[in-house]
Amino acid sequence: MKLMTLTLLAATTALTAAIGAPGWSATRATGDPLGLLPAAALGAGQDALPLDLASADDDDDHKYRNGARRERDDDDDDACEDEDGDDDDCADNARNAAPAGTVAPPLNGLFGNGALPKAQTN
Amino acid sequence: MKSLLATLALGTALTLPGLAMARPVTLSTTLNTYGGDGAYLVLYVTDASGAYAGSLWMAGGKSKYHEHLSDWYRATRGDTAQIDGITGASVGAGRTLEVTLDLADALFDAGYTLHIDAAVEDMRDSPNEVAVPLTTSGAGRAAKGRRYVAKFSYDM
Numbered sequence: 310m311k312l313m314t315l316t317l318l319a320a321t322t323a324l325t326a327a328i329g330a331p332g333w334s335a336t337r338a339t340g341d342p343l344g345l346l347p348a349a350a351l352g353a354g355q356d357a358l359p360l361d362l363a364s365a366d367d368d369d370d371h372k373y374r375n376g377a378r379r380e381r382d383d384d385d386d387d388a389c390e391d392e393d394g395d396d397d398d399c400a401d402n403a404r405n406a407a408p409a410g411t412v413a414p415p416l417n418g419l420f421g422n423g424a425l426p427k428a429q430t431n
Numbered sequence: 432m433k434s435l436l437a438t439l440a441l442g443t444a445l446t447l448p449g450l451a452m453a454r455p456v457t458l459s460t461t462l463n464t465y466g467g468d469g470a471y472l473v474l475y476v477t478d479a480s481g482a483y484a485g486s487l488w489m490a491g492g493k494s495k496y497h498e499h500l501s502d503w504y505r506a507t508r509g510d511t512a513q514i515d516g517i518t519g520a521s522v523g524a525g526r527t528l529e530v531t532l533d534l535a536d537a538l539f540d541a542g543y544t545l546h547i548d549a550a551v552e553d554m555r556d557s558p559n560e561v562a563v564p565l566t567t568s569g570a571g572r573a574a575k576g577r578r579y580v581a582k583f584s585y586d587m
Contacts, residue, residue: 403494406511406518414516414532417485419476421453423533426488428519431527 456534456587458488460547460561461527463581467551469521470579471496472528473503473514476565479542483507487545488530489514491521499550502558534587539567549579 409428414420462470471491476484483506491497494511498504507513522528547561557578563569565585573582 403509404511405492405494406489406513407515408492409517409519412516415485415513417513419485419487419535419538421533421535423453423455424531426517426530426532428488428490428528428530430520430522431529 453533453535457531458585459529460583461581462524462579464525465579467554469523471521471550473500473548475503475546477544486513489518492518499556500548503548539565
């Protein structure tokens with residue numbers, strides 16, 4: 310009975326050591342000799358990043374182009390427009406369907422197994 | 432020798448019904464000169480009970496505009512899987528779209544109806560622009576649309 314208890318204790322100790330050792334090493338590496346600030350380990354290396362007090366995104370309402378000021382809408386959806394003024398090239402979250410010829414038609418029972426669909430506009 | 436003939440006969444017997452179960456059908460849609468941008472069109476089929484059976488062609492690739500094809504959109508919730516592989520460009524005013532599809536024979540003379548929904552940017556949407564029953568006797572007959580489609584016909 311004693312042998313069994315000792316074995317169980319040894320096993321749990323070994324398991325704890327195996328799990329705890331990497332975490333202990335990480336906190337030691339941050340320069341916290343007592344390991345009192347484990348959260349510092351999570352922020353290690355952030356000093357190397359530049360402090361960003363404001364977003365670099367150009368989200369203001371004005372844009373300068375060729376020295377002239379161009380008014381922009383507040384909702385800033387002009388990013389979707391190309392030179393023609395349409396917004397056909399704007400990326401959309403919805404998935405577009407696969408064009409004809411790239412994949413087989415849907416298996417809806419309407420199509421045979423013959424030639425792929427063909428289309429032309431005159 | 433007899434076994435070879437039997438094999439060939441069996442192969443032929445199995446192949447012929449497959450060939451006869453579908454045929455190429457050309458769907459022709461001519462638009463009016465309505466004086467607007469290219470039209471989005473969707474061609475789809477309902478069964479004898481009026482339930483959506485499937486799509487045949489989508490003219491217009493941007494899914495964000497498909498909600499304007501309102502009857503089709505209501506039936507499919509805009510599911511793009513319904514139109515994968517059967518989607519092409521929108522159709523300009525006054526132009527004719529010709530689509531050739533390999534369609535199942537079972538679609539004809541069985542109570543199915545072909546519908547076209549149409550939409551044009553900054554103009555009125557036109558659900559059920561065209562509705563024609565799919566029959567072998569109806570092939571080659573032109574049908575007129577309500578707003579944007581000058582004529583539609585199918586040939587087989």
